[in-house]
Amino acid sequence: MGVKPNSVTLLGLLLACSHVGLVDEAYSYFEQARTQDANLLKSEHYACMVDLLSRSGRNEMREKGLKTVPGCSWVEIKCKIHVFVTGDKRHAHKAEIYELLGAVSTQ
Numbered sequence: 667m668g669v670k671p672n673s674v675t676l677l678g679l680l681l682a683c684s685h686v687g688l689v690d691e692a693y694s695y696f697e698q699a700r701t702q703d704a705n706l707l708k709s710e711h712y713a714c715m716v717d718l719l720s721r722s723g724r725n726e727m728r729e730k731g732l733k734t735v736p737g738c739s740w741v742e743i744k745c746k747i748h749v750f751v752t753g754d755k756r757h758a759h760k761a762e763i764y765e766l767l768g769a770v771s772t773q
Contacts, residue, residue: 684718709747
């Protein structure tokens with residue numbers, strides 16, 4: 667009977683792998699979580715993997731079948747990660763965001 671990690675434990679593991687450059691190990695843990703319990707993964711886990719793979723180089727990303735996504739931003743505000751993708755209108759505060767973007771773009 668193995669110990670099942672929670673999302674914080676998994677994030678710590680991914681960050682530790684990132685810190686010492688264990689790309690394959692981190693990717694393996696991430697894939698295990700993705701296939702066995704996708705609800706475990708949060709935006710922080712994806713951000714960690716993007717950071718790890720981008721630091722390791724484009725070849726690693728290509729080998730893992732990953733691509734960069736233009737128009738995708740991750741922003742941390744008050745210790746909460748917000749993900750924005752071009753054309754995505756599912757954010758809870760989309761009305762305020764688009765109103766502010768409209769005001770900024772006309773200046």
